[in-house]
Amino acid sequence: MKRKVVVPLILLVVFTSFILFFIPMKEAFTFTEQRTEDPEMYYIPLKSDRGFQIRYVHSIHLTDVFENYEVTVDHKIKLLSMQYENLAIGLPGSAEEEGESFSFKDGVYTLTYDDKVIDSFVLFIGDVDAELAFRYLGNEINLKQQLERGKSYAFRVTKLSYYQMLKGGNLNGNKETAAR
Incomplete structure (x- = not known):
């Protein structure tokens, strides 16, 4: 009698664990290689703070x-x-589209967008020594040290499964410097 209950229970636990391992559950910022047959994906887990900076x-x-x-x-x-x-x-000198405003205060030009929303964008990691950093939750990650120079990466926010996180590279584990 016990075997009739234990075996299905074990199978249920194994099946549920297997399914949960492959269902996207964790929000993350992702950087996925472009123009390659076997793209590498890198990610930074998204926490409660929804703001970030490049x-x-x-x-x-x-x-x-x-x-x-x-x-x-x-x-x-x-x-x-x-x-x-x-x-x-490459840097705007005025507001050129509807929903933009442009200002200059204390030596800083600011272009503000009212409602400009995109799905993703592509970052090219150039070979020039100029810095390129991703800033989130008080941490700054130097993308030129973490990603391969000369490659393009699609940047988007998506949900990842635990399997995708194991397969991808966690950039958050390689914090470069604290944000100023």
């Missing part, structure tokens, strides 16, 4: 540019603002 050094002026974002409830990326000290190639 900091890079402008290749001409060699000054910091800060792009501020927020994750929406449906895993999209909302652009909030862009801040920089010098106007240059």
Whole structure:
């Protein structure tokens, strides 16, 4: 009698564990290699704070540019603002589209977006020595040290299964420097 109950119970536990291992459950920022047949995926677990920042050094002026974002409830990326000290190639000198505003205060230009939401974007990890960093929860991860230079990565927010997390690389485990 006991065997009739124990065997199905064990099978149920094994089956449920197996299914839960492959069901996407954990929200994460993901960086997935582009233009390759066997893409590598790297991730940073998403916690309760939905805001993050990308900091890079402008290749001409060699000054910091800060792009501020927020994750929406449906895993999209909302652009909030862009801040920089010098106007240059690739950096806007005015608000050019509806829903944008542009200001200059205390030596910092700020382009603010009212409601600009995207699914993903592609980051190219260039070979130039200028910095490129992902900032989240007070940590700064140097993407040029963690990802391969010369490659493009699709950046998006998605839910990952435990299997995908085991297979991918956790960038959060390689914290570079504390955010300033």
